[in-house]
Amino acid sequence: MNSKILKLIENNARISDADIATIVGISEKEVKAAIHEMESAGIIRGYKTVIDREKLSDDAVSATIELKVVPKAERGFEEVAERIALYPEVESVSLMSGGCDLSVVVTGKTFREVSAFVSKELATIDAVTATSTQFIMKRYKDYGVLLTDEEKDERDAVSL
Amino acid sequence: MIDYEKILSSTVRDMKPSGIRKFFDIANTMKDVISLGVGEPDFPTPRAVRSAGIRSLELAKTKYTSNRGLELLRQEIQTYVYKKYNIQYEPTSEVLITVGGSEAIDATIRAIVNPGDEVIIPEPSYVCYEPITRLAGGVPVVINTKAENDFKLTPEELLSAITPKTKALILPYPCNPTGAIMEREDLEKIAKVLRDTDIIVISDEIYAELTFGGTKHVSIASLEGMKERTVLINGFSKTFSMTGWRLGYACGPEPILTQITKIHQYAIMCAPTTSQYAAIEALRSCDEAVANMLEEYDARRKVIVKGFNDLGLECREPKGAFYAFPSIKSTGLTSEEFCERLLYSKKVALVPGNAFGESGEGHVRASYCYSLSHIKEALERIGEFLEELKKQ
Numbered sequence: 261m262n263s264k265i266l267k268l269i270e271n272n273a274r275i276s277d278a279d280i281a282t283i284v285g286i287s288e289k290e291v292k293a294a295i296h297e298m299e300s301a302g303i304i305r306g307y308k309t310v311i312d313r314e315k316l317s318d319d320a321v322s323a324t325i326e327l328k329v330v331p332k333a334e335r336g337f338e339e340v341a342e343r344i345a346l347y348p349e350v351e352s353v354s355l356m357s358g359g360c361d362l363s364v365v366v367t368g369k370t371f372r373e374v375s376a377f378v379s380k381e382l383a384t385i386d387a388v389t390a391t392s393t394q395f396i397m398k399r400y401k402d403y404g405v406l407l408t409d410e411e412k413d414e415r416d417a418v419s420l
Numbered sequence: 421m422i423d424y425e426k427i428l429s430s431t432v433r434d435m436k437p438s439g440i441r442k443f444f445d446i447a448n449t450m451k452d453v454i455s456l457g458v459g460e461p462d463f464p465t466p467r468a469v470r471s472a473g474i475r476s477l478e479l480a481k482t483k484y485t486s487n488r489g490l491e492l493l494r495q496e497i498q499t500y501v502y503k504k505y506n507i508q509y510e511p512t513s514e515v516l517i518t519v520g521g522s523e524a525i526d527a528t529i530r531a532i533v534n535p536g537d538e539v540i541i542p543e544p545s546y547v548c549y550e551p552i553t554r555l556a557g558g559v560p561v562v563i564n565t566k567a568e569n570d571f572k573l574t575p576e577e578l579l580s581a582i583t584p585k586t587k588a589l590i591l592p593y594p595c596n597p598t599g600a601i602m603e604r605e606d607l608e609k610i611a612k613v614l615r616d617t618d619i620i621v622i623s624d625e626i627y628a629e630l631t632f633g634g635t636k637h638v639s640i641a642s643l644e645g646m647k648e649r650t651v652l653i654n655g656f657s658k659t660f661s662m663t664g665w666r667l668g669y670a671c672g673p674e675p676i677l678t679q680i681t682k683i684h685q686y687a688i689m690c691a692p693t694t695s696q697y698a699a700i701e702a703l704r705s706c707d708e709a710v711a712n713m714l715e716e717y718d719a720r721r722k723v724i725v726k727g728f729n730d731l732g733l734e735c736r737e738p739k740g741a742f743y744a745f746p747s748i749k750s751t752g753l754t755s756e757e758f759c760e761r762l763l764y765s766k767k768v769a770l771v772p773g774n775a776f777g778e779s780g781e782g783h784v785r786a787s788y789c790y791s792l793s794h795i796k797e798a799l800e801r802i803g804e805f806l807e808e809l810k811k812q
Contacts, residue, residue, distance in 0.1 A: 282726045283719040416770045417447045418457030
């Protein structure tokens with residue numbers, strides 16, 4: 261049941277409890293309880309909105325920064341990763357396989373602001389030995405949602 | 421000047437165009453309509469199927485196939501029909517690939533009906549059976565199935581429609597527009613009526629894979645003694661969201677299939693080759709894609725049925741296809757009045773139930789081949805419409 265609910269709100273966090281109840285076949289009260297339980301257990305960590313910033317006059321700039329990191333004896337990459345995650349400018353931090361160790365997505369108001377953040381904050385962390393910054397030029401899909409304009413429904417309004 | 425009225429076939433001239441012309445024309449030309457009106461899936465054809473079609477084009481597999489269709493596809497159909505419905509057909513002589521289920525229906529009726537033969541058609545149902553029967557010189561005998569029976573065909577209704585002239589019974593389940601299905605025990609009762617007759621069942625099972633609530637489709641051809649008197653018709657349009665590929669098939673006893681194949685041979689040659697290659701992939705690898713679509717339909721189905729009932733439009737649970745068929749009798753309007761006024765005042769398009777036969781009067785068909793948010797928006801507007809009706 262929880263996995264069914266999760267699937268529904270993962271695709272659309274704004275779906276009403278009433279609709280979830282109808283689809284899953286339980287009461288609204290049970291839906292609320294199940295969601296609360298998943299929130300408490302840390303399975304559901306939050307709800308965000310997918311915004312197409314190009315549609316706003318909001319020129320936020322994002323970059324993916326690959327970091328090489330010297331792991332600490334006891335805690336490996338954890339300490340650095342957790343420290344980086346605390347910056348509000350940082351959208352995501354992931355430990356990677358392959359060429360780099362951590363991959364960080366940073367968002368700022370301007371190109372300059374993001375560059376400054378990388379050179380003054382990330383690059384200066386002792387354990388970080390190298391950074392490689394790639395600015396995002398255009399997003400086509402984010403959080404599984406297409407940002408390109410949806411195709412028109414080509415079907416007639418009525419057919420038998 | 422030619423007087424076309426005099427030279428055209430009177431049978432064809434007397435045929436009504438499908439649907440309710442005026443209403444359909446308005447709905448299909450109006451802008452910004454929130455429609456629940458279509459009879460086809462909204463999902464794209466599964467990618468694997470599209471890729472298989474493209475691959476066949478790149479390999480220039482663009483010749484005619486054999487009249488019956490690609491042997492490989494017929495073998496896959498045999499395997500599929502056996503696995504799903506437990507019926508064994510011989511792919512070389514008992515399976516024919518057609519241009520959609522539609523062609524199979526047409527050719528089957530033409531292969532069976534002599535002038536004056538009666539064809540029993542349960543309604544409300546899809547609109548093609550009656551005109552095709554007439555084209556073949558047959559006489560349609562309509563059974564008006566009833567809402568209180570969940571629009572199932574009952575053995576009593578069937579018995580009272582049978583005469584010495586009865587040649588065939590159309591069995592259109594799961595049913596467009598009612599969403600009715602015939603479960604095994606329902607079919608057993610029908611089979612019992614037919615076993616001692618020479619009546620052929622034309623079983624249009626195009627929605628077979630779209631059944632809900634754990635009820636699996638049963639084909640009447642799988643019941644004892646019925647395979648020999650049944651032509652099973654199915655296709656790829658609804659299950660695999662392949663409406664534009666135009667591909668279907670007929671399975672049945674060799675003597676009937678031989679005659680159907682002759683008509684197909686002269687009228688069509690063969691079904692589209694690209695579509696046939698794509699269809700092989702659909703049967704082989706799309707179980708998961710179909711299951712995902714079914715899950716999505718089921719969610720929408722529950723929301724739309726509850727939505728209509730909450731609005732005071734009684735809506736029985738449709739167990740198959742992708743339509744809800746609520747009653748609008750409480751409004752005091754006819755189906756057409758309801759749909760026209762709803763379209764003009766709220767730009768929501770439904771299909772009047774009487775488009776599917778007189779017994780559909782008092783109902784409207786709402787398709788849930790739309791996203792949940794689209795369905796919610798339409799329901800909201802229907803709610804506003806009903807409120808405004810009450811005030812008048």
